[in-house]
Amino acid sequence: MTVAVEASLKEASSVKSFQKIAIGVVVLLCALVVFQPGIFPINSVILAISLMIVMCLLRVPVPIALIGGALVGAINSGLSVSQALEAYNSNLGAGAQxxxxxxxxxxxxxxLARSGILDLFANKVTMAVSCGVSARGLKWGLYAIFVIVSVISQNLVPVHIAFIPVMIPPLLATFNRLGIDRRAIACVIACSISISYLLLPTGFGAIYLFEILLPNLNEAGAGFNLNIVAKQVPHAMFLPVMGIVAGMLFAVFISYRRPRRYQSSSKSELLVDAAKDVAPSPIALSQLLFVVAAVVVALCCQLWFDSLLLGAMLGFVILSFSGVFTWQQQDDVFTEGMRMMVQIAIIITLAAGFSGVLNATNEIPALIETSKAMIGDNQMFAALMMLLVGLFITIGFGDSFASVPILAPIYVPLALSLGFSPMATVALLGASAALGDAGSPASTISLGVTSGLNADGQHDHLHDSVIPTFLHANVGMVLFAWLAALIL
Known part of the structure; x- marks a missing residue:
């Protein structure tokens, strides 16, 4: 065994040992709180959130971190285990929807993926890049395609990150020939996905803006007579989203504009050759019409009935009659889709319960008063601190959708009591919960980007996906959201 391999194994072993020790310390602290409530003179809301973040950073499964943090915080506030569980369970319904x-x-x-439409699109793009187009024009054309497809995947055809491992690998050899820095592509895709669901009110955007952000805002601000209507939410999020746009442009035009050389591995060449030589199964005209009808129905249900659930269900039913998959395969298709999204669904559901427990502790008002005493009347400092704390929390478990119900009970009353306008409050909460989503190691966005760009083993998840997307998506958003909080 080489010295380098031995050193790597020792380093990995030391990391695991530290992780085990840290988890042991966390478990011990939790036991102390359970058997001696109030042993730590700390606000129970801060204790619950801090414990949840620490466990997430130690790679404890997010559901366990949410439940564990909520129960320990509740017990520290004086609630019994049964009272804490009752508060948790009574709030699960909002997240379950x-x-x-x-x-x-x-x-x-x-x-939709079974229809072959994604494979057909990837093949067409691969063939197009092989034509005699100038390298410069080809490079910017690819960037434009990635932006368009990313937006469509969130708002029109809600496949989320499923298009990345289908579309990107056949293009890796082309990227190599053009000298395209894959970090730029990672930023383009990650930023475009974030922009889509944070601003455009259909698809995943409808879920984030209208089914998660809006009700949590009005519920948390009920004591301040806050009444935000749906059309105000995208307007409030416009400036923060422009920060992500600025970060994406900075990545493309400045940070990663220079060519980067990759090895033309046999694996990447095989991927592009396969895309050229093996044409996807042709889609019958009738099947294509069914696919278009399913997409249109899903979109119309969002616009007319404000229900992505109904739209997705009717879209699935339409595709069941298209012949894309057999009637007997319906259960398998549905189960596969459920597996793909069940982690996010569970986290969102449990996060709603977490929020309920924070309210049940009755220590949020005390936290708000303490925060106001520390911040004073300095709105600039207050807005910046709220954004940075939101960034830290979202980085912890990598999901902005689940961050909203955790942050809302604290952020909304605090922002309103500090004199922020309702629109500024929307921008602060919406941006704070979304910060870190594109740059978290556990985020579905960063994981999806890596799954496509690392198909030939030349794109590191941390250094080439997480750090670039973190810097370019989040720094710009912090600055522009800070500005939005002060001028809205």
């Missing part, structure tokens, strides 16, 4: 929407979207996405 969104979770079921995610499950149905997953089934619809898999059904």
């Amino acid at each position: 969104v979770g079921m929407t995610y499950v149905m979207i997953g089934a619809f996405a898999v059904a």
Whole structure:
């Protein structure tokens, strides 16, 4: 065994040992709180959130981190275990509704993928890049295609990240020939996905803006007579989203504009050759019409009935009659889609319970008063701190959709009591919950980007996906959301 391999194994072993020790310390602290409530003179809301974040960073499964943090915080506040569980269970319903929407979207996405339309699109793009187009024009054309497809995947055809491992691998050899820095592509895709669901009110955007952000805002701000209507939410999110746009442009035009050389491996060449030589199964005209009808129905249900759940369900039913998959395969397709989205659905559901426990502790008002005493009347400092804390929390478990119900009970009353306008409050909460989503190691966005760009083993998840997307998506969003909070 070489010295380098031995050193790598020792390093990995030391990391695992530290992780085990840290988890042991966390378990011990939790036991102390359970057997001696109030042993730590700390606000129970801060304790619950901090414990949840620490467990997430230690790679404890997010559901366990949410439940464990909520129970320890509740017991520290004086609630009994049964009271804490009752508060948790009574709030699961709000998250379950969104979770079921995610499950149905997953089934619809898999059904669309079974149609072969994504494979056909990847093949057409691969053939197009092989034509005699100038390298410069080809490079910018690819960037434009990635932006368009990313937006479509979130708002029109809600397949989320499913298009990345289908579309990207056949193009890797072309990227190599053009000298395209894959970090730029990672930023383009990740930023475009974030822009789509944070601003455009259909598909996943409808879920985030209208089914998660809006009700949590009005519920948390009920004591301040806050009444936000749907059309105000995208307007409030416009400036923060422009920060992501600025970060994406900075990545493309400045950070990663220079050519980067990759090895033309046999694996990447085989991927592009396969895309050229093996044409996807042809889609019959009748099947194509069914696919178009399913997409149109899903979109219309979102616009007319404000229900992505209904749209995804009807889209799935339409595709069931198209012949894309047999009637006997319906259960398999639905189950596959459920597996794809079940993690997000569960986290969102449990996060709603977490939020309920934070309210049940009755220590949020005390936290708000303490925060106001520390911040004073300095809105600039307050807005910046709220954004940075939101960034830290979302990085912890990598999902902005689940961050909203955790942050809302604290952020909304705090922002309103500090004199922020309702629109500024929307921008602060919406941006704070979304910060870190594109740059978290556990985010579905960053994981999806890596799954496509690392098909030939030349794209590191941390250094080439997480760090670039974190810097370019989040720095710009912090600055522009900070500005939005001060001028809206």
